[in-house]
Amino acid sequence: MSSHVEELMDKAIWHGLKIGASFVEAKSEDAITRRIEAVNKEIRTVSEIHNIGIGVRVFYNKGNGFSFSNILDQENIANAVETAMKIAKASTKKTLLKLKLATVKPVTNKQVTNVSKHPRDVSLDEKKDLCLRQCKVAMGKSKLIANVTSMFAEYHGTIHYSNSEGTRVSYEPLLIGLGVSCVAKKGETIVDARDRHGGSVGLNTFEEEMHTPEKMAENAADWAIEKLKAKAAPAGKFESFIDPRLAGVLAHESFGHLSEADGVIIGMTPLAGKIGQKLGTEMVTIIDEGLPRKGGYNIYFDDEGVPCDRVEILKKGTLNSYLHSRETAHRLKMKPTGNARSQDYSFEPIVRMRNTYFDVGDWKSEEALDELEEGIYAIDTAGGQVEATGTFLFKAVRGYWVEKGEIKYPLRDVALTGNILEFLKNVVAVCNDLEISSTPFGGCGKMEQRALVGSGGPHIKVRDVLFGGVR
Amino acid sequence: MEELLEIGKKAINHAKELGTDEAEIFLYGQNLTSVKFASGIFASRGGAVKGIKGAFVRMAEPWIKKKGLPMITSGIKAGVGVRAVIKKAIGFASVSSLEENKVLAAVEEATKIARIRPPDPNWAYLPEAKEPKGRSGIFDKRISELGVEEILDLCADCCVTMGDHDKKITQAIAMLSAAHGSFAVVNTNGISVSDHGTTFVAYFGAKAKSGSEEVSSSDFLSCRAFTENLQSTALNTSKRAIECFGKRSLHEKYVGPVLFENMSWSELFSRIFTYGISASNVQENRSVYKGKIGERVANEAVSIVDDGTMPEGFGTAKIDDEGFPKKKTAIIEKGVLVDILYDNYAAKRDKCESTGNASRQGWVAPPYANQPVIKPSNLMLIPCKGKLEELVSEMKDGVLLKGSLIGAHHSNAMTGDFSVTAENAFRIEDGEVKYPLKACTVAGNLYTALGSVKAIGNDVRDFGFLGNTICPSLVIDKIVVSA
Numbered sequence: 001m002s003s004h005v006e007e008l009m010d011k012a013i014w015h016g017l018k019i020g021a022s023f024v025e026a027k028s029e030d031a032i033t034r035r036i037e038a039v040n041k042e043i044r045t046v047s048e049i050h051n052i053g054i055g056v057r058v059f060y061n062k063g064n065g066f067s068f069s070n071i072l073d074q075e076n077i078a079n080a081v082e083t084a085m086k087i088a089k090a091s092t093k094k095t096l097l098k099l100k101l102a103t104v105k106p107v108t109n110k111q112v113t114n115v116s117k118h119p120r121d122v123s124l125d126e127k128k129d130l131c132l133r134q135c136k137v138a139m140g141k142s143k144l145i146a147n148v149t150s151m152f153a154e155y156h157g158t159i160h161y162s163n164s165e166g167t168r169v170s171y172e173p174l175l176i177g178l179g180v181s182c183v184a185k186k187g188e189t190i191v192d193a194r195d196r197h198g199g200s201v202g203l204n205t206f207e208e209e210m211h212t213p214e215k216m217a218e219n220a221a222d223w224a225i226e227k228l229k230a231k232a233a234p235a236g237k238f239e240s241f242i243d244p245r246l247a248g249v250l251a252h253e254s255f256g257h258l259s260e261a262d263g264v265i266i267g268m269t270p271l272a273g274k275i276g277q278k279l280g281t282e283m284v285t286i287i288d289e290g291l292p293r294k295g296g297y298n299i300y301f302d303d304e305g306v307p308c309d310r311v312e313i314l315k316k317g318t319l320n321s322y323l324h325s326r327e328t329a330h331r332l333k334m335k336p337t338g339n340a341r342s343q344d345y346s347f348e349p350i351v352r353m354r355n356t357y358f359d360v361g362d363w364k365s366e367e368a369l370d371e372l373e374e375g376i377y378a379i380d381t382a383g384g385q386v387e388a389t390g391t392f393l394f395k396a397v398r399g400y401w402v403e404k405g406e407i408k409y410p411l412r413d414v415a416l417t418g419n420i421l422e423f424l425k426n427v428v429a430v431c432n433d434l435e436i437s438s439t440p441f442g443g444c445g446k447m448e449q450r451a452l453v454g455s456g457g458p459h460i461k462v463r464d465v466l467f468g469g470v471r
Numbered sequence: 472m473e474e475l476l477e478i479g480k481k482a483i484n485h486a487k488e489l490g491t492d493e494a495e496i497f498l499y500g501q502n503l504t505s506v507k508f509a510s511g512i513f514a515s516r517g518g519a520v521k522g523i524k525g526a527f528v529r530m531a532e533p534w535i536k537k538k539g540l541p542m543i544t545s546g547i548k549a550g551v552g553v554r555a556v557i558k559k560a561i562g563f564a565s566v567s568s569l570e571e572n573k574v575l576a577a578v579e580e581a582t583k584i585a586r587i588r589p590p591d592p593n594w595a596y597l598p599e600a601k602e603p604k605g606r607s608g609i610f611d612k613r614i615s616e617l618g619v620e621e622i623l624d625l626c627a628d629c630c631v632t633m634g635d636h637d638k639k640i641t642q643a644i645a646m647l648s649a650a651h652g653s654f655a656v657v658n659t660n661g662i663s664v665s666d667h668g669t670t671f672v673a674y675f676g677a678k679a680k681s682g683s684e685e686v687s688s689s690d691f692l693s694c695r696a697f698t699e700n701l702q703s704t705a706l707n708t709s710k711r712a713i714e715c716f717g718k719r720s721l722h723e724k725y726v727g728p729v730l731f732e733n734m735s736w737s738e739l740f741s742r743i744f745t746y747g748i749s750a751s752n753v754q755e756n757r758s759v760y761k762g763k764i765g766e767r768v769a770n771e772a773v774s775i776v777d778d779g780t781m782p783e784g785f786g787t788a789k790i791d792d793e794g795f796p797k798k799k800t801a802i803i804e805k806g807v808l809v810d811i812l813y814d815n816y817a818a819k820r821d822k823c824e825s826t827g828n829a830s831r832q833g834w835v836a837p838p839y840a841n842q843p844v845i846k847p848s849n850l851m852l853i854p855c856k857g858k859l860e861e862l863v864s865e866m867k868d869g870v871l872l873k874g875s876l877i878g879a880h881h882s883n884a885m886t887g888d889f890s891v892t893a894e895n896a897f898r899i900e901d902g903e904v905k906y907p908l909k910a911c912t913v914a915g916n917l918y919t920a921l922g923s924v925k926a927i928g929n930d931v932r933d934f935g936f937l938g939n940t941i942c943p944s945l946v947i948d949k950i951v952v953s954a
Contacts, residue, residue, distance in 0.1 A: 128587050
């Protein structure tokens with residue numbers, strides 16, 4: 001049985017075809033984002049955003065047009081279709097290129113998300129308590145803890161996609177996250193540390209030993225206190241042991257973006273024209289997929305209704321695939337990969353990543369660390385700078401000096417710089433402890449749209465990483 | 472607008488049934504069409520720009536030859552934001568819909584949230600009804616009727632104008648958006664008001680290349696009614712880029728008077744000064760102006776006023792986003808700080824009346840999804856005399872800054888410290904613009920700068936889109952410029 005929204009989408013598609021479109025697609029979204037923030041034992045913010053609407057895209061002659069409405073009645077949706085058609089006609093006159101979509105097989109599929117303790121079934125009180133529990137533990141840990149912030153967020157709902165070729169799919173996105181950050185203060189020294197956990201899971205995930213609110217709070221507090229006595233990171237090239245989170249950000253920010261086919265078409269990525277070329281050592285495989293085996297954010301279909309396949313961007317060191325929308329796949333005569341995504345119903349889909357990570361290798365992480373003669377163990381990152389050339393600067397959240405396989409002392413201001421293409425050639429060990437993380441707190445920004453993504457990897461060991469070298 | 476008020480009243484009744492002490496419904500509907508047109512022979516460019524802590528921002532520009540690529544969006548966004556208050560605890564929920572059942576569900580959600588939040592000791596009560604004295608938001612029929620094709624044509628024409636100005640122009644981008652919409656506020660304290668308006672915003676960017684030297688410039692317009700100035704602003708963008716050819720390095724650090732063009736100044740002013748005069752920042756000890764009312768904080772030539780009733784102002788409306796009347800508030804009079812800006816919450820905390828500066832405008836989410844914060848309506852630095860050229864002619868030795876300053880948004884609004892990169896900077900000698908400078912760093916403190924203002928021009932422009940500021944060009948002493 002079709003819902004009211006699906007009927008409206010069908011009518012929109014018929015209306016588009018009737019007024020002359022060669023292709024029509026519609027996406028609807030009905031989703032809730034909730035956020036709770038507690039600062040030092042007090043609930044500060046609780047907010048809820050309920051986002052509902054339909055977006056339509058039509059193709060006509062050389063152009064296409066996109067419009068949307070969140071007033072869900074037949075009249076307003078028909079108006080949106082007509083506006084999209086006007087845009088398609090107007091852009092046809094100004095465009096040189098004919099926009100076309102790669103052929104795909106129509107799909108019909110309905111995916112339901114069943115998890116225990118789905119956030120929609122859990123009271124606000126219980127969620128609020130997750131934050132308060134974190135604050136209590138972290139504050140109680142030491143007098144040196146000056147400030148604790150805990151955040152819980154959830155995103156879930158239903159997404160429908162239909163098009164005039166017969167594709168008709170829907171799924172129920174779900175992403176939750178809990179995070180805590182602690183500021184420690186001693187004299188003039190102020191440092192911070194954080195921990196977080198999330199994914200397409202129910203709230204029972206916070207009952208697992210590693211991910212209880214208390215455990216995360218203890219971690220963040222301990223790490224912050226430890227950082228108070230950290231020594232400045234030495235500058236220079238060192239062998240480096242990189243944790244799954246930092247590996248994930250490297251995979252996403254500095255490599256994944258370069259493999260997006262829209263960038264390949266306009267020639268602004270160094271990966272353009274390099275399919276089949278050896279870019280990294282044999283042990284490096286970088287994946288982007290919608291449904292990772294473990295962890296991350298589950299996406300069944302992209303916003304062109306294409307199933308979110310597993311893409312091996314880099315396969316055993318060789319560039320194997322770009323990330324595509326149907327449009328870029330057609331332009332480059334390749335296969336769509338299910339990477340066309342939009343922030344919500346009010347945005348046109350563009351090429352985006354899903355869950356991007358370094359695939360597992362054979363090394364045990366203890367052994368890889370054991371064999372590190374002298375170097376830096378760099379963990380997680382809260383920001384940095386990346387350029388279209390693959391050049392990056394990341395500030396690790398934590399770092400340790402390692403000698404003869406032993407962690408010696410904590411470091412502060414651990415900043416790594418380099419170029420991802422050099423970096424991939426210097427990977428000497430990839431471990432088997434894959435972790436993919438995703439939370440609804442941030443997301444990836446591109447062309448004024450934000451997208452929820454996951455990223456990760458196992459521990460990896462890399463030669464000649466430049467530290468402390470701010471260009 | 473009547474429709475919005477009606478839904479609002481139903482929602483208020485529902486809130487009362489649910490046992491809330493107070494409730495407020497903000498309703499909003501906007502029809503926005505935005506066109507970005509890029510043309511020219513593009514150098515491959517893009518990638519990422521500097522990330523703020525924890526965030527990565529990426530930009531990509533299409534690469535197209537000869538013709539261009541339009542990027543167009545058009546659609547309706549409507550929704551409500553609900554504040555429910557129970558025993559001084561405030562709950563907020565929003566929904567992107569005006570359907571009755573969805574709106575009522577949002578009221579229920581806000582009520583649930585209020586019940587789990589701790590009471591806020593500083594909460595008094597929602598604003599009370601007061602007859603607005605100011606004018607309605609400006610509604611220009613011409614803008615509300617602009618079609619996609621017309622906007623696209625205007626955009627494409629601007630690109631052609633920019634490209635035709637000089638053979639060295641390699642890239643031109645024009646972005647135009649036209650919006651018309653209305654909003655309403657209904658609360659349990661007797662407020663039931665609505666207003667409507669139109670906005671028209673344009674952005675222009677030009678890049679040029681000669682040999683190995685590359686220059687760029689950007690400019691924009693923000694107005695409430697249709698303007699014929701589009702072409703001239705587009706042309707100026709190209710002119711300003713071309714002016715920058717032949718850049719020379721600044722050999723030694725320069726400390727002295729710097730002439731800020733209205734736009735350059737406005738970027739810093741809106742980022743920093745707006746923060747300092749927000750009553751909530753003053754109350755929370757985050758503003759340099761705490762305890763400074765009645766004291767001299769600027770040069771005698773400086774007067775600053777916020778006027779939400781100003782004709783043609785980008786931020787003009789009958790009421791603010793809490794339904795309280797907008798008004799005119801003097802902030803600095805002849806160098807003396809006389810008042811700061813309030814919303815209802817901060818005003819009740821200071822036992823005074825709101826200045827009508829509650830705003831839900833945000834960068835990411837539509838207004839109904841944001842709770843009100845204090846922002847200026849039309850914050851004007853009162854002009855004195857002289858155009859930019861006249862200000863130049865009165866300077867013996869100096870630096871002129873034009874256009875956008877990179878990094879203005881990373882300034883420290885609390886302390887006022889800024890350090891920005893100027894790409895359109897020029898050396899002034901003996902009252903004349905001598906030559907353009909290679910990208911240089913300009914550093915200073917905005918709050919102390921107000922005390923070293925040497926001259927204020929009369930060339931005010933409304934930078935509504937930049938944060939509701941209206942500024943002239945001005946000369947400030949003791950600014951540090953280094954290569």
